[in-house]
Amino acid sequence: MFDFIAFIPRAVTQGVPLMLGSTGETLTQKSGNLNLGLPGVMYVGAICGVIGSFIYETGTPAESINGFLAVMIPLLSCLAGSLLMGLLYCFLTVTLRANQNVTGLAMTTFGVGFGNFFGGSLIKLTDSEVPSIALSATSSYFKATLPFADKLGWFGEIFLSYGMLAYIAIVIAIISSYFLKRTRPGLNLRAVGEDPATADAAGINVTRYKYKATCIGCMIAGLGGLYYVMDYSSGIWSNDAFGDRGWLAIALVIFTMWRPAVGIVASILFGGLYILYLFIPTGTNLAVKELYKMLPYLVTIAVLIIVSLKKSRENQPPAHLGLSYFREER
Amino acid sequence: MNKTREPLVHISRRDTLPWYKAWGIRAAAIAAALVVCAVITTLLTGENPIEVYAAMIDGNFGTSRRIWVLLQNVAMLLIVSLAVTPAFKMRFWNIGGEGQIMMGCLATAACMICLPGVVPNWLLIIIMVIASATAGGIWGLIPAFFKAKWNTNETLFTLMMNYVATQLVAFFIIIWESPKGSGHVGIINADSQIGWFPTIGGNKYMLNVLIVAVITAAMYVYLKYTKHGYEISVVGESERTARYVGIKVERVIMRTMIISGALCGITGLLLVAGTDHTITTTLSASRGFTAVMVSWLAKFSPIFMVFTSLLIEFLGRGASEIATDFGLNEAFGDILTGVILFFIIGCEFFITYRLHFRKSAAHEAKEAAENV
Numbered sequence: 001m002f003d004f005i006a007f008i009p010r011a012v013t014q015g016v017p018l019m020l021g022s023t024g025e026t027l028t029q030k031s032g033n034l035n036l037g038l039p040g041v042m043y044v045g046a047i048c049g050v051i052g053s054f055i056y057e058t059g060t061p062a063e064s065i066n067g068f069l070a071v072m073i074p075l076l077s078c079l080a081g082s083l084l085m086g087l088l089y090c091f092l093t094v095t096l097r098a099n100q101n102v103t104g105l106a107m108t109t110f111g112v113g114f115g116n117f118f119g120g121s122l123i124k125l126t127d128s129e130v131p132s133i134a135l136s137a138t139s140s141y142f143k144a145t146l147p148f149a150d151k152l153g154w155f156g157e158i159f160l161s162y163g164m165l166a167y168i169a170i171v172i173a174i175i176s177s178y179f180l181k182r183t184r185p186g187l188n189l190r191a192v193g194e195d196p197a198t199a200d201a202a203g204i205n206v207t208r209y210k211y212k213a214t215c216i217g218c219m220i221a222g223l224g225g226l227y228y229v230m231d232y233s234s235g236i237w238s239n240d241a242f243g244d245r246g247w248l249a250i251a252l253v254i255f256t257m258w259r260p261a262v263g264i265v266a267s268i269l270f271g272g273l274y275i276l277y278l279f280i281p282t283g284t285n286l287a288v289k290e291l292y293k294m295l296p297y298l299v300t301i302a303v304l305i306i307v308s309l310k311k312s313r314e315n316q317p318p319a320h321l322g323l324s325y326f327r328e329e330r
Numbered sequence: 331m332n333k334t335r336e337p338l339v340h341i342s343r344r345d346t347l348p349w350y351k352a353w354g355i356r357a358a359a360i361a362a363a364l365v366v367c368a369v370i371t372t373l374l375t376g377e378n379p380i381e382v383y384a385a386m387i388d389g390n391f392g393t394s395r396r397i398w399v400l401l402q403n404v405a406m407l408l409i410v411s412l413a414v415t416p417a418f419k420m421r422f423w424n425i426g427g428e429g430q431i432m433m434g435c436l437a438t439a440a441c442m443i444c445l446p447g448v449v450p451n452w453l454l455i456i457i458m459v460i461a462s463a464t465a466g467g468i469w470g471l472i473p474a475f476f477k478a479k480w481n482t483n484e485t486l487f488t489l490m491m492n493y494v495a496t497q498l499v500a501f502f503i504i505i506w507e508s509p510k511g512s513g514h515v516g517i518i519n520a521d522s523q524i525g526w527f528p529t530i531g532g533n534k535y536m537l538n539v540l541i542v543a544v545i546t547a548a549m550y551v552y553l554k555y556t557k558h559g560y561e562i563s564v565v566g567e568s569e570r571t572a573r574y575v576g577i578k579v580e581r582v583i584m585r586t587m588i589i590s591g592a593l594c595g596i597t598g599l600l601l602v603a604g605t606d607h608t609i610t611t612t613l614s615a616s617r618g619f620t621a622v623m624v625s626w627l628a629k630f631s632p633i634f635m636v637f638t639s640l641l642i643e644f645l646g647r648g649a650s651e652i653a654t655d656f657g658l659n660e661a662f663g664d665i666l667t668g669v670i671l672f673f674i675i676g677c678e679f680f681i682t683y684r685l686h687f688r689k690s691a692a693h694e695a696k697e698a699a700e701n702v
Binding site for chain 1: 341342343374423425476480481482483485486487489490491493494497498500501502504505616619620622623626657658659660661662663664665667668669671672675676678679682683
């Protein structure tokens with residue numbers, strides 16, 4: 001029998017980083033910016049949170065660590081780090097009109113390098129005397145659940161066993177979905193992504209919308225990195241552990257057809273596909289497990305193909321995705 | 331008095347700059363980037379930046395072995411960059427180089443493991459060449475087919491194909507692992523050396539470097555002087571024009587992606603049969619992604635690509651030398667590479683566009699006075 005009560009919580013904890021990443025990327029792409037730097041942004045978000053928390057935790061004696069500060073310091077440094085990455089991307093692609101693919105890939109190179117460099121050298125750079133980066137105190141605050149959650153049996157296990165960032169992720173996804181669909185700025189943002197020239201003529205400030213959407217998107221995605229390191233891996237940083245989750249988040253954006261609310265379920269599904277190989281009884285045949293890890297990507301490819309076949313008007317990528325806008329070149 | 335607010339900076343498109351001015355701007359950007367990199371390095375290591383650059387040069391050119399390793403890496407990055415270039419020239423964003431390389435590696439390794447004893451060594455090597463090119467070509471053709479027929483987004487498609495290929499390789503690594511349970515394939519045919527490329531003058535990198543040199547020249551000719559190359563640039567400039575003059579756009583897209591994928595497959599062949607003689611999931615070392623930037627930085631010119639790939643490899647190797655010297659993490663090289671890329675990406679703006687600053691009131695008054 002397939003063990004759902006063990007499987008679902010693990011799928012959710014796998015899915016939350018993807019959910020935050022894809023919500024952020026959806027907002028970004030709705031403005032017409034295809035940010036392939038997302039994996040880099042998530043790394044930078046994670047490592048900035050780690051740096052902030054590391055300095056606080058090693059500089060403060062264990063008994064005087066303040067719960068509020070222990071959460072706010074990594075949170076704010078994570079947001080600041082990913083905001084800077086977003087600004088960099090916008091400056092290059094919107095203000096300087098650089099090619100988005102190349103800028104994004106350069107940001108991924110930079111961001112992953114930045115994360116691994118500080119992850120690997122933080123201890124030496126700060127001259128501290130700890131063997132590895134293990135932020136157990138900070139992590140315990142991020143992982144804290146409601147006190148009665150584990151008394152509720154399977155219900156508590158499936159719905160209430162997560163740290164606060166998981167619930168924040170769901171709230172952010174719902175707000176983003178409402179924002180894009182039901183509000184005027186959301187409509188304007190979609191207009192910018194579909195046809196910036198028309199939006200411009202209608203008096204919408206294209207540059208400002210692109211900057212705002214991309215920067216906020218990057219900050220949300222950065223939180224995904226923070227969740228991964230503080231909650232999922234219990235505050236322990238190891239280089240390259242985050243893996244290809246950033247690309248998977250981009251895949252999710254396509255999979256959900258640019259709908260953050262769908263992303264809540266879809267990211268948990270992807271999280272499940274990501275760890276499905278652990279739950280499939282394959283006996284001694286380890287090789288088959290590697291094939292199961294292919295599933296999220298195959299599913300995304302299938303969706304990509306089906307969408308392009310159907311050509312329904314609602315389910316298309318933003319028309320101006322990946323292109324820079326220059327008012328005088330219409 | 332006119333009340334309209336005049337913006338501080340006004341931007342307009344430049345006429346095409348003469349090449350020496352354009353490259354002057356790029357050189358200035360690289361110089362500025364190197365200064366920023368030196369500042370970053372000094373802040374992190376507390377060393378004199380000149381010594382840092384000396385360490386970088388030593389890491390690249392210090393011994394003849396290091397020079398050969400550098401040449402090998404430049405050659406490998408260069409061939410992938412050449413592979414993705416024809417696709418980029420027709421505005422097909424192939425960021426699946428990584429997966430196409432992995433498929434080439436996989437096909438080569440499969441031949442080396444399954445065929446010894448069945449066919450003579452010379453025939454095996456020919457089969458390996460064909461198999462790796464075919465595997466890479468098919469991996470490139472799949473997204474191209476859907477792009478050509480239904481306009482499926484190729485950037486995201488090729489990106490996903492990378493991970494399918496990686497997992498496929500991971501699957502076969504476990505099947506072929508030796509010794510069992512180690513999770514590695516180990517050196518293939520370590521004793522018999524069947525399927526290994528011959529070494530020229532005792533140097534295992536020489537042959538790879540020569541092959542890539544030939545391919546560079548061939549690609550230059552292909553893009554510049556053949557009908558195919560011409561069709562690629564027409565499709566890249568405007569698909570409508572291409573259709574109007576009777577070019578079969580679908581066919582050009584698929585043909586070009588087969589070439590692009592096949593060259594990536596050949597890269598896999600050179601890596602497995604030429605130097606590493608084993609297969610891992612990280613054998614291509616993100617070259618498929620780096621190549622996108624190398625090709626773009628060189629403005630899709632095979633000749634300039636030699637320099638841009640040298641620049642990227644020099645930085646990467648140099649930075650890891652600094653990292654070892656000062657006990658820092660290897661990833662330092664990626665940070666420096668990133669900074670330099672940002673500068674070069676940014677400087678393109680100043681090549682394409684021109685800034686007009688608002689003239690100050692005093693300046694305008696003076697001009698008005700002169701005109702009277």
